[in-house]
Amino acid sequence: MRPAVLFLESPVSKAATLTDLPVSPHARRGGLKARQGRFGVMLLIPALVAFGVVVLRPFIEALTLSFYKYTLSTPEPVWVGLRNFGKVLTDERILGSFVTTAIYVGLATAFSIILGLAWAIILNQPFRGRAAVRSLSLLPWIMPSVVTAFLWGWIFNSRYGLLNYGALEMGLIDERVAWLSTSAGAMAAIVITKVWLSIPLFMAFFLAGLASMDREQIEAARVDGAGNWAVLRDHLIPHLRPVLLVTIVLAMIGNLQQFDTIWALTGGGPVRATTVLSVEVYRRAFESWDIGMAATVGVLWVATILPPAYFYLRQLMKGAE
Amino acid sequence: MLDLSTWQAKTVFTALAVLIGFFLFFPVYWLVISSVKPDHELYLLSPTIWPNEFTLKHFKTALFEGGLPLHLTNSLIVSLSSAAINATLAVYAGYSFAKYRYFGRKPVMLFMLSAQMFPFGLLLITIYPMFTDWGLLDSRFGLMVSYIVFALPVATYMLYSYFSQVPNELIEAARADGASDLRIFHTIVLPISVPPIVTVFLYSFMWSWNDLLYSLTLIVSDDKRTVGPGLLLNYLNESNADWGGAMAASLMAAAPVVIGFMALQRFFIQGVTAGAVK
Numbered sequence: 001m002r003p004a005v006l007f008l009e010s011p012v013s014k015a016a017t018l019t020d021l022p023v024s025p026h027a028r029r030g031g032l033k034a035r036q037g038r039f040g041v042m043l044l045i046p047a048l049v050a051f052g053v054v055v056l057r058p059f060i061e062a063l064t065l066s067f068y069k070y071t072l073s074t075p076e077p078v079w080v081g082l083r084n085f086g087k088v089l090t091d092e093r094i095l096g097s098f099v100t101t102a103i104y105v106g107l108a109t110a111f112s113i114i115l116g117l118a119w120a121i122i123l124n125q126p127f128r129g130r131a132a133v134r135s136l137s138l139l140p141w142i143m144p145s146v147v148t149a150f151l152w153g154w155i156f157n158s159r160y161g162l163l164n165y166g167a168l169e170m171g172l173i174d175e176r177v178a179w180l181s182t183s184a185g186a187m188a189a190i191v192i193t194k195v196w197l198s199i200p201l202f203m204a205f206f207l208a209g210l211a212s213m214d215r216e217q218i219e220a221a222r223v224d225g226a227g228n229w230a231v232l233r234d235h236l237i238p239h240l241r242p243v244l245l246v247t248i249v250l251a252m253i254g255n256l257q258q259f260d261t262i263w264a265l266t267g268g269g270p271v272r273a274t275t276v277l278s279v280e281v282y283r284r285a286f287e288s289w290d291i292g293m294a295a296t297v298g299v300l301w302v303a304t305i306l307p308p309a310y311f312y313l314r315q316l317m318k319g320a321e
Numbered sequence: 322m323l324d325l326s327t328w329q330a331k332t333v334f335t336a337l338a339v340l341i342g343f344f345l346f347f348p349v350y351w352l353v354i355s356s357v358k359p360d361h362e363l364y365l366l367s368p369t370i371w372p373n374e375f376t377l378k379h380f381k382t383a384l385f386e387g388g389l390p391l392h393l394t395n396s397l398i399v400s401l402s403s404a405a406i407n408a409t410l411a412v413y414a415g416y417s418f419a420k421y422r423y424f425g426r427k428p429v430m431l432f433m434l435s436a437q438m439f440p441f442g443l444l445l446i447t448i449y450p451m452f453t454d455w456g457l458l459d460s461r462f463g464l465m466v467s468y469i470v471f472a473l474p475v476a477t478y479m480l481y482s483y484f485s486q487v488p489n490e491l492i493e494a495a496r497a498d499g500a501s502d503l504r505i506f507h508t509i510v511l512p513i514s515v516p517p518i519v520t521v522f523l524y525s526f527m528w529s530w531n532d533l534l535y536s537l538t539l540i541v542s543d544d545k546r547t548v549g550p551g552l553l554l555n556y557l558n559e560s561n562a563d564w565g566g567a568m569a570a571s572l573m574a575a576a577p578v579v580i581g582f583m584a585l586q587r588f589f590i591q592g593v594t595a596g597a598v599k
Contacts, residue, residue: 039421055473061447062443125323151351165368227324231322257440260531306438317434
């Protein structure tokens, strides 16, 4: 859904919690000194077991299966080495879904970052009712994915849809367009849907980044005669650079993983126009029951997620001791 | 931070604000308004922006004639239980990572974090046959277990960050009084950690509640279905498209997460942004 991937850190405001405790301000906050390491390991075991069963084992098995032929007609997996990977390279349809994924991820990432940033800058200006607008802005992010898909499916509806009505009224189109039945229209629909549901989260990131902006620096620039554009370009954007980087990486990871809204809106169609990798893997596994090939495509899919994931984890662990 | 004293600046700013605001909010308005329009007003080539007639028919139909109440109940059972499982596991794991030092702690933590990046669809390929072997296919319990994939890594990280802030003096003082570590955790640390635990609970709940992929695949019979696939399979299929019903049912499906989120919003936003903004 939503928020495909996001990491949350300390969910508690510093103001509301620990500073209220009667402890010295010099309190140490790292690990406990004593040698209770074994007790710590015991606390970890339940989570580790659960994790091993539902994440690690399935992942390793999927890796392994990518070297096997495993279909409905061969119910016992047969070792085929790298043959599945070879097949991927020669299968135009699968290569096509890599291209489709690149288009989807590129468009959705670019637009959600730009609009999220613009919306954050707008909501950073003081105006009456701003707090209410900020919290309402998060609605698209918390909607269940099927609800989001229904909502946009209704807007994109070829006969009674709001989009066709609006576009006709404004003279942008001459006749009703069956958006979800054309390749470009369906791609536009899934991108717009994803952008809509991503803006809130990114807006929240950027707003948090803007909150630490040094106002005096901007005032000084104003005195030197900087206009709005110069302030944006020379001060706001450079200040947001680190946040911007993390947000772009998160957006890419999330978009690479997106499945629910695409499946509910277009099912990967028309034909294969919106068959991104997540849909490709799902169809191969649960429609054609070609588990081996599904695993192979899935492993390559993971490979596309690895570079941004590596970057993000490195950032995340920087602060961890 | 922008200077809006000139009319040009004001115009550009207002125009952008209205455009983006329209894009974000109008669909939500449209969802609500379409759910209360009677069918004859829903299927118009020139739709009415404000309905001429209001009806609760779609809500009644969804509540009394379809599978929605059953699917909502299933979602509630599965999401509440999986949130409870996740929060419990994450509480102990997060505390362990934050307050104890042992061999392999950091690599294990890094690995658990990276799990959030594994595509859920890939894991599903092998979870499916595994569940078939274990008799967990088409079972609400199985679905509940599979949802650990979604939220456990992030939940653990959230609580890890929180527990790292808990001063050691607090724990060491109790230790000097002779309390055991487990007892200290349960009687001293947990009581002051209710807000982050509730947040983690809600976070896990939202993931399970909003899921489509796992529920669609791991649940086969309609009476065990959760609300995501329930909506998808019942309202829009080849044979009919009941948009009014779909909108009304959508609103009811969104209500629990929207209400929960609004109630805990403050914690949530801080949690969400702190990870990306340091």
